[in-house]
Amino acid sequence: MSDGAGGGRRSPVLGSLGMPDSIRARVLVTLREAMVAGELEPGAIYSAPALAQRLGVSATPVREAMMELTREGLVETLRHRGYRVVALGDVALEEILQIRELVEVPTVGRVAALATAAQVEALRPLADRIDATAAAGELQAFVAADTTFHTEVLAIAGNERLVEEVRRLRGMSRLLGLQKLHEEGRLAATICEHHELLDLLAAADAPGAEAWMRRHLQHVRDIWSGRGDAVSEPADRGTVGAG
Incomplete structure (x- = not known):
């Protein structure tokens, strides 16, 4: 279509306004x-x-x-x-967690079957950052690293809509007990061993990855209910997480 000034194409208008x-x-x-x-x-x-x-x-x-x-x-x-x-009640939080289990557990199993060695290794620095920010008590940086880690793991399955829905549900649940753990200096003691999940993905262990995610989400429940201050036994590594 001509722009009436020499026959060239029109410059786009939509998207030209507002903040970057x-x-x-x-x-x-x-x-x-x-x-x-x-x-x-x-x-x-x-x-x-x-x-x-x-x-x-x-x-x-x-x-x-x-x-x-x-x-x-x-x-x-x-x-x-x-x-x-918005403040959500216990019923709403439990419903959100049930949806997350239905979505995240099988998706992590699928990721275990699909992930390449390079994709898994690319997530190692994020797992390190989760540990480092928890140990330093940097709560917001910890939440950012934890969210990025979990959504990037799920993204390997190739469903962008699923990733965005999980991101939304994580935001709605908000881990109401996490702030208390942080204030009491016990955040690092409750952190899940995210490298264990990466080891399971690297080994293409779908059942193991799914079991890890179930445990992880169960400890989200524990944080909500005030039981998140318990540190897991050494034989049960990877069972405490932030969400």
């Missing part, structure tokens, strides 16, 4: 991680300008991020007041 994608994406990731880590508390109300000031950005990308988080079910918009972080 990188800023919007960083704000969204940061706010989601803060909710998972408990820094933005369930039931609390936050304004876009106040959050923008803390993040060092304008209010526009914060509002856009909050709109996305509202669609994900993480926050609700309060007219003329701001945004309230």
Whole structure:
């Protein structure tokens, strides 16, 4: 189609407005991680300008991020007041965990059958980072590393929609007991041995990987219920996790 000025193609219009994608994406990731880590508390109300000031950005990308988080079910918009972080009850949390089990357990088994040695080894630095941030008490960095690790493992199965749904469900569950463990200095003692999962994937041990994921999700339940402070016995490695 001619643009009426020499017959050339029109320049695209859609997508030319608004904040750069990188800023919007960083704000969204940061706010989601803060909710998972408990820094933005369930039931609390936050304004876009106040959050923008803390993040060092304008209010526009914060509002856009909050709109996305509202669609994900993480926050609700309060007219003329701001945004309230949604507080989920025990029933809702259990339902989320049941869905995660139905999705993540068989998918990890499939990943064990599909993963190449290179793909597994590429995840080793992330597993190291989970351990390092937990030991240092860097809760938000730990949550980010843990989320990235698990979603990248699932991504090997090749289903992007599944990965995004798991990311959303993890955000909704938010590991309500994790902040307490962090405050009491017991986060590192409850960390799952993520390298064990990678060893199972490298060995193409689908049943072993699925069993690992079941144990991992069970300990998410334990964290919710306040039992997450128990450290597993040496013979039961890999059974305590962050989500």
